[in-house]
Amino acid sequence: MEKQFQAHIARDEKRPMPPPGEQGLLAALRKNLFATWFDSLLTVVLGLGSVWVAWKLIQWGLVTAVFTGEDRQACLTTDGGPVGACWAFVNAKIGQFIYGRYPLAERWRVDLTLLLLATLALPLAIPRAPFKRLNASLLIGVFPFVALVLLTGGNFDMNVGWIVLLFIAAAFASATLAAGTAGALSGRLKGAYRLALAALVLLLASIILPGSDIRLPIFELPLLSLAALLAALASIGLSVVAARGGLKRSFMPFRVFMPSVFAVALVALLTSDFHLMPVSTNLWGGLMLTLVVALTGIAASLPLGILLALGRRSHMPAVRLLCVIFIEFWRGVPLITVLFMSTFMIPLFLPVGITFNQLLRALIGVALFSAAYMAEVMRGGLQAIPKGQYEGAMAVGLSYWQMMRLVIMPQAIKLVIPGIVNTFIGLFKDTSLVYIIGLADLLGTVRRGFSDPNWITPTTAATGLLFAAFVYWLFCFGMSRYSIFMERRLDTGHRR
Structure with a gap:
């Protein structure tokens, strides 16, 4: 045991700590930049090189640069002197x-989109800003579609398949909300997931396989797409029933409807005419x-x-x-x-x-x-x-x-x-x-x-x-x- 402890005992005298006068900026410069003659030489050479490069950039970008002008003539030398950066080109473009x-007359839509992005994103980036959940929900769930309408003009001609796909996504989201609150999958929730998966398979089959259409009061719907829509709605219904079954008393069943409400609102937003130029x-x-x-x-x-x-x-x-x-x-x-x-x-x-x-x-x-x-x-x-x-x-x-x-x-x-x-x-x-x-x-x-x-x-x-x-x-x-x-x-x- 003594031999093991002796291996960790210092045998040399420890170097004394530097006095208070050797601490600070001068001591740091002497230690890091001028410790030896080679370090001093390297510091001087690199310092002079950095100053020379910085001066050339300042001279090119500021001293001899051209900041205003209507065309290329402003950035061409007339008296034989050097011409630096042509900032007039950046200003014009x-x-x-x-x-x-x-379009120039519609650029306010881009500005409004960036303003909305900054308004929603900055509170999330500031730790002490309130209403973070509301900001996150608006930024993730609402802003992308509002920005899409603003930038493109909206009034999309949505295919029936896209509408059915939105309700299928709402069905999966509703089942996930119910399952996440329950902590375990009940028989009804398993049935909801199976119906949502069956709806997705039916939608893919309606896209790949041609079939007969059913005329509804608003539009014509392929038979397989109608079956997919009904399966998605049945999945949402099972999720609501499972939520009302008492998975947790603190869980509010109407939250299961939120994905469906969001899908309806999204379709209304994308298909509405806001009188914006496409x-x-x-x-x-x-x-x-x-x-x-x-x-x-x-x-x-x-x-x-x-x-x-x-x-x-x-x-x-x-x-x-x-x-x-x-x-x-x-x-x-x-x-x-x-x-x-x-x-x-x-x-x-x-x-x-x-x-x-x-x-x-x-x-x-x-x-x-x-x-x-x-x-x-x-x-x-x-x-x-x-x-x-x-x-x-x-x-x-x-x-x-x-x-x-x-x-x-x-x-x-x-x-x-x-x-x-x-x-x-x-x-x-x-x-x-x-x-x-x-x-x-x-x-x-x-x-x-x-x-x-x-x-x-x-x-x-x-x-x-x-x-x-x-x-x-x-x-x-x-x-x-x-x-x-x-x-x-x-x-x-x-x-x-």
Whole structure:
């Protein structure tokens, strides 16, 4: 025992701590930058190089730059002196860089959409702001469809199949609300899930197989689609009956109706005529299109990535295998290839008469691609949770989904905030690749401006690219700083 303790006893004299006079800025500079002659030489060389580069950028971007002008003549040298950045080009094209080819008289709709987004998102980002549940519900459940109506003009001619699909989704949501409150599936709830699944199968069969139509007072409905609608309504009814059966006294059965009410309101919103001028998505562009692609990809990839991560850790072999195949396939294909595949191959898998526009195909490809990476980030967080957390949640009688919602996922998400934000930042920058398939995002719109004969100068391209780089950096840096803020706020670990 004595020999074991002697191995940990210091045999050399400890170096004395520095006196108070050697602490502070000068001491830090001497220690980190001028400790040796080589460190001093390296510091001086790199410092002079940094000052020289900074002065050249300031001279090009500010001192000799041109800020106003009507055309390219303003950015061309007349007296033989150097001409710096052509900010007059950015000033003249700033409307296109933000809105693309969106009609000038209708750009207030884009501004209103961004204002609504900021109004709903900022209270969620501020920890002490009240009504977070209401803001989250409006941001997730209402804002996307309001933004769709504002940006496109609304008054969609919805196919009957889409309406039936909404009610099928409402049936699954109603059954999930009832089951989540109960903590276990009763016989009625199992029947509700089976009816919802049967409705989905009938809807797919009505799309693939031609059948006879039934004339209703409002529209003609295929026989299989009518059967799917009736099965969905029966599923919702079973969920309501199960809720009224006393799953929990605190549970209010009318909440089961909320998905159906939402589906009816959504159909009314998308099919109503608000007297807005229709704006095709091929006119969208600039920063607006970049934000649409990025926010849609972020909003879709996070929940889908969580489900894929849970599926990859599932004990059911079929579910685990499907999730592994999905994740590894999308992670093994470049995003450019995904965009080309979504543009040219998605129409091949759709039935006759159903088409997606180019923007929607790109959004699907970006969301699926990002979800695969998000799934691996979330899987790392799930694996970091101690096994005792799972055992403790099961010991108090929580179901699987209750355990994940109340115990596991909050801890896992807190652990992988850097990875989540890193994926979001990568997705935001990767939106520039949609220019390959003909969509003019911010970078694509800037590059299109280079071909304008009224603004072709030697410094136009560099100025436009610098402006685009600054916008991308501004958004990415903002996400990074907010990520650091959330990490510090949620750092509830015990320090010794």
